[in-house]
Amino acid sequence: MLSRVADAVLWLGRYVERAESVARFVDVNLYLELDRPDAAAAAWEPIIATTGDSALFRARHAAASRDAVLQFLVFDRTYASSVVSCLGAARENARSIREVISLEMWEAVNRAYLDVRSADEAAVLAAPHDxxxxVKQASHQFMGATHLTMTHNEAWHFARLGRLLERADKTSRIVDVKCFQLAPTVEGGAVPEHEIEWLALLRSNSAFEMYRKRHRRVTPRDVVDFLLFDAEFPRSIRSCLREAESSLAAVCRAQGRRADARLMPVERLTSLRAGWERTQVDDVLRRGLHETLDTLQTRLNAVGDALYQTFVAIAPS
Amino acid sequence: MSFSSYDPGDHFDEMFARAGVPRPGAALLAKRVEELGPGELALRQAAAERALLAMGITFNVYGHTDGAEKIFPFDVIPRVLDAATWAPLERGLKQRIVALNHFLADIYGAQRIVRDGVVPKELVETAAGYLKPCAGLRPPAGVWCHVTGTDLVRDRDGTFYVLEDNLRCPSGVSYVLENRRVMKHTLPQVFAASRVRPVDVYPGQLLETFQRLSPRGHEATVVVLSPGRFNAAYFEHSFLARQMGVELVEGSDLAVRDGLVWMRTTRGFERVDVIYRRIDDLFLDPKAFRADSLLGVPGLFEVYRAGGVAIGNAPGTGVADDKVIYAFVPEMIRYYLGEAALLPNVPTYLCSRPKDLAYVLDHLDALVVKAANESGGYGMLIGPASTAEERAVFAARLRANPRNYIAQPTLALSRVPTLVEDRLEPRHVDLRPYVLHRGGDDPWVLPGGLTRVALRRGSLVVNSSQGGGSKDTWVLADDAGASC
Structure with a gap:
């Protein structure tokens, strides 16, 4: 497979996932706002913090009002991680590799972009939930089309790698931000008035019902444990790392290479995954959740760099 | 939808012999269209446009930043060519392409045609598409122009004329294939009974054409070389690569090493045998041609010269696209094949001839003047539609650089019924059939081709960049359309 194609298909997966994550962040906050009208003003700042782009936001908007945040995260075409920008970038990537992906994948991402681009901003701001x-459904449809209509070949595994690395990153960011807000309560039991925020955190990851089946009681420790370390929930960081590792191994197999530690991305991803599986939630909470997640994000970036160096930026010898 | 108020007017109408009387091949189509309820055709038209947008069948418009792409407008009423009309066209196209290929081989070889005084040497060597570095080259099987799109128009009496030859990288065939797909979805009942010859065989034929260029045959690694997704025809590049099941590459995906061409893959470098290039000659290799080209592959031409890679169409074919050289094609046919041209040229005045120049300057208001090396409807004066100032500008250009201009009489292009809002009105069309040449003297012609339609009333300009659209083109398997 062409190196340029590997890069484009990986980012296709990443961008669609990122659009979905942003939609999740925003949606759950809207939901929360309805429960806590008094705290509405304060509740939007952390959403911006999740993206890591607070400075960009402040350069464009005076205050983190609901509408300003929505406008920025959903419709701002000059902001690279807004929903419309992500879907636009996904579509451009898809367009550059149409000969690699299936027609159904192209149609899904093309329609998602055209729908967002043509949406009436004022109407969406007035009633954003639908x-x-x-946006989430469009992402799922794309994922479904990818799973069902594209050969599960090297390119497919690159797309999956992109998606999983992105998801691990986004899950870590939303947990990080929420826990920073709710820090005093993490070690003790849930303060009742905060329980709703923990529920919101679960909901933003589509994790609420699945969490209930596992833990029933909502405690901060168990919520963090579920989102970071659950072995079976597909949005948990642990699941993302394990699945990403299996796709990387499949990429190596497709290339007739051994997925051993001499290959930089394999070395980095495997050690990250193995270390993560040995980690206990109580250790993390004792050492500091923020530091752990921060390190995780740095190491995820390093995996991305290694993928690029190894598979894309090959130099003529 | 009724044709009762449709007025074919005084042009050649391809569907109606006269008001209310369809031509034999189009009778079934006319009947089926009339069976559709009021407004239904417009609904189908809208559905077709939505389908094209959803499939991403678009072209890029330079200078647009928002979205950057448009659908090529599509009209649901097809253009029908019955078997008796098509057969002589096909023969004429084959004859023309074979002669043009002889010409290319000759002009970059022994130059017999120049020595024998049939085509002036000076005109060949001043053609912008003439590439001196190609002299002495012998491409595989002696084929230079693997893919040609020849533009045809039909005059008032229905005669087909060749308007121009496109031997570099003719585009548009993807619209032929996708229009057909959309047409089948949009008007299945109209399509079903018509016995239309299929066009879906094109990608297979195209791949076969390129595989034959490599000594490794079906094992050959064929790639489509595109300038990338900002190019106006990017959709087509990607479409053809997909339909042939080969890699779509950009210049930066390729590298030259050890006298061969390689593509960068996730496994390392892989050898490339055949390049279907959709990049203009001069951008192919910054070492051989334009040094500022970022689209090409440094060193590619040298590998090509040495036979390390095959390229289709061969670099240098553009010399035959020159509109001055075009004027000599009937003589080429006689010279190389000893035959009279089956498809006539449009009568052409060469401004490099003093007598022609004088005539053209006197009749600018009646003629169409074209720059020898422009395409896409640019660099052109349509006399009857021009202003005095425009004519003055062209007169000055003609005097300054007569070699670069030709003039032709304004043709009364044929027309086809076209849906305009909720009515059917005649609109002018042209036709670009596609011809594949693989050696031997029997090229393959795709049945039909791209029918472009000038959507503005009275307009003769069919280019997509200037308000043109397209129609599905039906070549009938036999005279099936007559019986209904």
């Missing part, structure tokens, strides 16, 4: 739900 719109955000549609």
């Amino acid at each position: 719109f955000l739900a549609a």
